[in-house]
Amino acid sequence: MMVGVNKQFVGTGEFTLEFGDFEVHITVPADHIVASTGTLQNPNAVLTDEQQDRLEQAQDSDTPVFIVTPQEAMANEQEGTDETVTWIFEAENVRDFAWASSRKYIWDALGHQQEGAAYPVVMAMSFYPSEAEPLWSQYSTHAVAHTMDVYSDFSFDYPYPTAISVNGWENGGMEYPMITFNGYRPVEDEETGERTYSRRTKYGLISVIIHEVGHIYFPMTVNSDERQWTWMDEGLNTFLQFMAEREWEDDYPSRRGDPANITNYMLSQNQVPIMTNSESVLQLGNNAYGKPATALTILRETVMGRELFDFAFKEYSERWMFKRPTPSDLFRTLEDASAVDLDWFWRGWFYTTDHVDIALSDIREYSISTQDPEIEFPIQRQEEAEEPVSLTQIRNAVLPKRVEEFPELEDLYNENDEFTVSNVDRNEYTSFREGLEDWELELLDQSIADGLMVYFLDFENIGGLVMPLPIRLEYANGESEDIMLPAEIWRRSPHQVTRLFLSDQAIVAVELDPLFQIADTDRNNNRIPQQIQRSRIELYRSNNPTRDLMADLLVELEQAETGEEADAGNDVPLQSTGE
Amino acid sequence: MRLHSLILFALLAVQPAVQVQAHLEQTLLTTVAFNSRTQRLEVVHQIYAHDVEHAFGNLVQAEGGLDNVPAQALVGVELGKTFKLWKLDGEEIPLALVGAELEAEFLYIYQEAGITAIPESMRVEHGMLRNYWPNMRNYLNVDYGAVIKSLIFSDNDGVKTITNE
Incomplete structure (x- = not known):
């Protein structure tokens, strides 16, 4: 069945046709060479013996063989003739038929x-x-x-x-x-x-x-x-x-x-x-x-x-x-x-006309907790100590404090901070471990022994097209690893997804689409820590070894246009407007 | 170095415009964006080098071909003049030519203006190569940050208005 053929042609859609068999007789000046759809049916009538020999030789050749050489074509186009010959071509199962003819070929x-x-x-x-x-x-x-x-x-x-x-x-x-x-x-x-x-x-x-x-x-x-x-x-x-x-x-x-x-x-x-x-x-x-x-x-x-x-x-x-x-x-x-x-x-x-713009919007890093208060509390104490003291407390340093004025207000909570391990804490830890299945316990202990870090990578779909996520993870030891997250990651949440990674190496940077394979239109949001994507003009200014030559030429061309004498010694680069 | 720019437009005007295109159209893409780091309006024209070579013919050949910087400079100056921007009140945004370079199939021409922000609306003239290629279509993308606005210049199109409103 023909589909869509019977429509007015208005210029863009070219053509579509059904298949057919053709036998075409093309009568041309006798010195012409004809190129055509189909197989030549009467080579003896239109080609010389030498041309037919060369065609046969070309069939098994590794490189192109002249059937009509440049010299023969040049000689042929000088002469002209009043005689004609008819080239016969047959073509089977073709959508169309076309041909060309010239004595110059x-x-x-x-x-x-x-x-x-x-x-x-x-x-x-x-x-x-x-x-x-x-x-x-x-x-x-x-x-x-x-x-x-x-x-x-x-x-x-x-x-x-x-x-x-x-x-x-x-x-x-x-x-x-x-x-x-x-x-x-x-x-x-x-x-x-x-x-x-x-x-x-x-x-x-x-x-x-x-x-x-x-x-x-x-x-x-x-x-x-x-x-x-x-x-x-x-x-x-x-x-x-x-x-x-x-x-x-x-x-x-x-x-x-x-x-x-x-x-x-x-x-x-x-x-x-x-x-x-x-x-x-x-x-x-x-x-x-x-x-x-x-x-x-x-x-x-x-x-x-x-x-x-x-x-x-x-x-x-x-x-x-x-x-x-x-x-x-x-x-x-x-x-x-x-x-x-x-x-x-x-x-x-x-x-759709959506485009690809996927952002790597955040990375969150976690370590696996042992839940053991003897290990975790000192770590938490250390973390709190590293946090800055509040500005108000710093500025209040000179003010008298009530507990200093009335020492009887201090009790055991003043002597032991919140990270001091109590028996209650120890008991909670013991019952936590007892509540785990054997395999859970083994997994926890192994993960802690391996020093596994947990990373959550957040991705945001800004452009509309969901795509696989090619990720490059860069580790603290200088190594890197390329991972492909299939597009199915978006299937329940087409606008925002989070992917968890476990790693025994600290991740220092993550780049989305490092090989430019998903047609991402904005690369400014593809890397954490962010890397400034310089514009083409900025790159041209910083990288191009011919920039100075170009600047000289532009000055020279501009002066030539305005009728001024070009100053051979002038090597000042063309300044941008506004500078 | 021989300079040919003064006679270029006279030649372009008499080039026969008989290119028949069955399959490939002549297009170029211009991107206008404000660079907040450098505080400049940046204009990047991405043009098929082949289309330029044809249009400039012997003028480019005389400078050693488009692979050479003198030919790129010549083309940059001539084509740079055919792209203009104005504010809506009629004041022209003067574009300075930064340079031109060849990369793979494309000739890039760079222009810029030292203004403090991208105007919400601009008048644009984009005649680049259109007097040589009658079916030339010049695509313009203006990057307003949150959104890209586009125009097409073809046929007898003159000055058009682009706006972020």
Whole structure:
């Protein structure tokens, strides 16, 4: 059944389609190269023998092989022709069909091996003009193959015979079954003609290819309805894109997926729940891509753990490939495949705009009492002696006291303070021990022998979203310990909870979320003793080694703008207003 | 060092605005907050470095690319001018440029004003990158302590009012 398709398109929700089989005849100038959804049916008619040989060679190659080399493409684009040829492609079980054609195309290919799959060898291929070099031959096809490596681990074998990246418009990307269009090109130096690319262009290209090829899994195969729920493909795909980026290289500059990157959005007023219909979403990028991707990252790393999450996510992917899942199918599958009740998580993250702000509001420390007056009373006496004397008593020191004037008023209570042990106290202690069961007595004596301290940690839920509580306990001996309190701690008291810890080491500090894994928006209330969280500007002022150079440049630029001569000797940092 | 700032806006104005976005929107986030320790109003602009690189093109390239401090300074000065704050009576809150730095995917631009408290209401103009990217959406969060108030600047939006009332 088609769900949600018959709705007026008003701009945000892109498209959703049913599956079908295609046979497409594309007639183009004879010198064109065509990239298309589907399998080429008439290679003998449109490809040279050499091109066909190279394609066969590429199937078993570890690195991309040119089917049309840069030199051949350059020569090809010089000539032109009046003749035409017809390329015939067939595609089965696809949501859509797309193609591209140009005489400028360089074409490279690499066989992606997936033994035992319906398509044991998938041709990862790229098509691009010389203007995209040297970037594209280096990264495009590798990014296509890498996407399949990672996504297939998380979901299912790639379900089609080809996966293509075509250089399209600048800075964008668009997905279709088996074929994607991706932007990003080097820039040409006006004077030297040399083409260079920045870090952003390189990683932007790799990321957009991962993202668009990833869409061939979600929603081209797991066919969710983007018209209704953009996040179901964009969010899941952005999550897997984040996984693939992290497996491309360490410290990959990912845009979305990391919990620390979503906090500003989750604090903002201009947002609607993830579950909002696509056409009504505010802040599409954060709502449909960033927040659901982050939610899945947190589920995997913090709430469920990798083993349970990965099994459940794969189950969802396999269960719903070539079908039309709705959000409840995702929620239900992740729960029933993992046996973890995640209702609270779906409610908080997908149906509300609450954010995470959990405070570690107090720590209370206790030692275990022996109840023995011979031991406890001297301790209590000592504690009282260490308390400051009242100000009134200090200032009254010079005044005469009545008991000094009339010594007969003093009795045994004046001679023995309240911490003097009496027989009544001793008898109470004896009957206390006699009243304990053997195991209780053993436990008490062992705890006292171990020197156990008792700590109560109070947590307050300020932002509204309940989350697991990752805690770092720092001990007096310099060691530390990381503990995870599951989110279920909040189930009877969603606003405030207290957790008891027993420790044979004195705890000197406790930090909530030391690894920035729960998207906590305010870290000022995450540590006792409190640590001042300096603002970005304060950190910039104190840490940045280029700060002085920047200050000089700003003075110079400002003077240049106001028409003044730049003073080369002026190294006074730009002063802030008000100083 | 060659400085290009004087001609920048003329160039930006004639850049072709034909970017087609199927999937990624152009956004940036500005956060305004009062820092009680330093007694300053702090403005932090978090901008995707790629969007800046595109908008400034050869001007950034000429300074060795956005990884280099001279390019960051140039961008900071130019973009800093496109964010303005006023009190409701029309008096401008003069923002001084503290600096700019690149961190991962983002260029951060820092501004501040030496005022004693955050005004309960302010007029805000946020034209940052919007003349280059026609679909640019500039998000603003103003931190009033107990609550965050937000605005979005897009399309033909001019000066808007933010208030804690």
